Amino acid sequence: MASVVCDPAPDDLLWLLVRKNHSFLTKRNGAQFSSEPNNLTNLHSYKYSGLACKKTIGITPAPNNRGVIVSSRKSKVESHKPAKSIHKVTLSKGIRRSAKSFCNSFTRAGYRPDLRKEALARISAIYQTQRPVKVHARKTGRRHTQKQK
DSSP states (O other): OOOOOOOOOOHHHHHHHHSSOOTTEEEETTEEEEOOTTOSSOBOSTTTOTTTOSSOEEEEEOGGGOSEEEEEEOSSSOTTOGGGGEEEEEEOSOHHHHHHHHIIIIITTTSOGGGHHHHHHHHHHHHHHHSOOOOOOOOOSTTTSOOOO
16 A cells, blocks of 8 residues: 655645634734744734744744844645754844844745845844843932922
């Protein structure tokens, strides 16, 4: 007997299955959000879905607040090995160099160039949260102190 190799389900069919309800979906005040991995904007839509699309990009903070981790799904890996289908790269050289490295490696190579703007915004936002908090000196002077008579 010959073994039968099944192709994975098409993206459109997967989206129809998970569109109405899945464990990552949050509905609030008429808006739908999704907290699934590899969803750049956390919006519940087919374009940004990390569950339905075969090619996805995910950006998360690196451990110890040192850069970002860019994860993408490999398209050549068999569908029954989901753990081996994720490729992760850590970018920790600063906002500008990480953004340039991301553009060079992912979007210019043709891997979802439509997500470039959202991915760069996410990289920038993560780096902004990793900056140390500035401690401002206490203001002193005539204007800032109470007058004593």
